[in-house]
């Protein structure tokens with residue numbers, strides 16, 4: 351049986367580096383065998399078994415899919431149970447795969463360090479912004495995970511830290527340490543062509559918060575839902591798996607599963623904008639095309655979906671960080687007509703959700719950008735199907751990634767083209 355072994359935890363003030371090794375036959379799935387996380391606080395007093403949680407929660411999916419046992423010296427008692435429970439859900443979701451690998455450890459650890467306070471994963475996207483606004487009175491700490499070179503826009507960090515009030519940023523290579531091309535080639539039929547979306551991001555991002563929860567003695571972690579229960583395919587962030595993830599005496603709560611994506615705009619973000627005359631920046635884009643100083647590329651399918659969803663709510667997309675001109679809606683129409691947009695089933699679900707919510711009285715709606723209402727009328731009359739309107743053959747993968755570089759024997763995250 352193949353294996354993955356977590357060997358070493360190294361600390362550099364606010365940086366943790368977790369080194370692992372694995373069987374030769376599964377080396378192809380890893381670009382790097384070191385997981386790097388840089389927090390914005392000193393980690394010296396955080397025990398190693400907490401500092402390995404970010405690595406374990408991003409490696410474990412590879413172990414499960416390749417039937418590799420995981421060897422680790424110390425593991426949190428609650429986390430071990432949680433991972434075994436999540437493995438059972440994966441086993442049901444991916445029926446043709448074995449999922450028989452186990453976690454072998456030397457010592458079980460447990461310290462009930464959670465006291466109070468909420469950590470909320472925050473990316474600046476529509477889902478996490480809605481959850482953040484809905485829970486604004488809880489004054490939770492927003493945890494921003496920066497895992498790719500286009501990074502998180504400084505305004506999102508500013509909104510979290512200064513406008514919302516509490517924020518912490520972690521930079522990491524959890525996206526780029528994996529060879530996504532190889533994983534998607536071998537397991538893409540199970541993951542809708544996307545390892546990150548299909549199996550990794552929920553557990554992986556939650557796991558990144560473990561050292562933060564120890565540092566702040568938090569009790570609960572919020573992760574915003576992607577879908578509501580009308581989405582029937584398996585997905586890498588779902589209440590059935592996210593809510594099982596835990597360590598110490600903490601709990602994870604998959605938030606706002608009772609709201610669809612359009613509902614989040616209609617019932618949470620729009621009332622907030624009206625009440626506060628403030629437009630929270632929305633950073634929805636994860637396209638290659640997005641540049642570091644932009645919120646969104648305003649060209650990809652994900653950006654287009656959000657522009658359309660905002661227009662349906664009579665909200666001006668430009669005020670949320672989209673570059674929209676009088677050509678944009680013509681272009682969106684043409685992209686749909688010519689199957690230019692790449693979309694996974696999850697992406698199609700968001701489009702379909704917007705499509706269902708187009709009001710009947712389009713002519714009476716507010717139009718901020720010429721062409722909006724003509725587009726909405728055309729879109730509302732469309733017999734809108736996944737196979738007819740989305741290119742599902744060219745999967746977006748291998749987005750630019752971080753790389754670990756050593757400067758004076760200290761690791762750093764760099765981006766080399």
Ligand SMILES: [Zn+2]
Nearest residue numbers: 635647650653
């Ligand atoms: Zn985009």
